[in-house]
Amino acid sequence: MKPLLLLSLLISPFCLLAQQQPVLKIKGSVKTELTLSAADLQRMPRATATIKEHDGKDYTFSGVPVQAVLEAAGAPVGKQLNKATLNTCLLIRCADGYQVAYSLAELDSSFTNNVAIIADQVNGQPLPGNRGPFRFIMPGEKKLARSAFKLEELIVVSIKE
Template sequence: MLSASHSRFKISFILIPATSLQLTYKGVYIQDMLSRAGVTMGSLLRGGNLSKYVLAVCADGYRVVYSLAELDSSFVRDLPIIACLIDGQALNSAKGPLRVIMPGDKKPARNCFQLKELIVRSASN
């Protein structure tokens, strides 16, 4: 579970452009969680490490793959987070308690919810 000791991050984005509905999610950078777990990130993310990816597994069996590069601030402008709050409230049971938010995606399909685990793997194996 996310704790107060983790760095918190807030992201706001328009969920449905036609309605201008804006939501604010709070959570932790996925990059920070991976770094704390010993995954190669930042300036060392090059060469063979670029063949690594993260598999997000959700409670309903939904799975999403993210390359390490798209989770790293040295490659992307808008860092994804694992959110635990929406507009200051805990995510409801249908979407939470944890949800991946990919702020740069045009479609929300990779904003998976009811996150159970993140698995780091290598495509070279």
């Protein structure tokens, strides 16, 4: 066996181990910044949301309610989301540089009946590579512009003038 081939066979398993698994970071104006793996998200409470995609068909996504992730990080949710914290927003950053924003009130069950989720599955299957591994889903919106693909970071920002 040629030395170069032997060396590549020996190194290959270590290269695979060194590759990072996808994670979602939650940071900003939170009590505890988090880095959540797909396995971490699987252990959290789950919810589903159905939206109509650009092809006109309904798709059912499953994942973690955004409110649960924000609560785990110590962002103001529920009773903590009040007059003093209603200027707080969530900036969503994606792998391709796309960014969208929501006010925390738009994502909180004490303000809305819509349950935004961080989806990792669609119709019972993992999200396709060009749309995952995590996707932000907000049911009830007329346009899908804020349904962001390839989530990397959720950043909680308090807006003050």
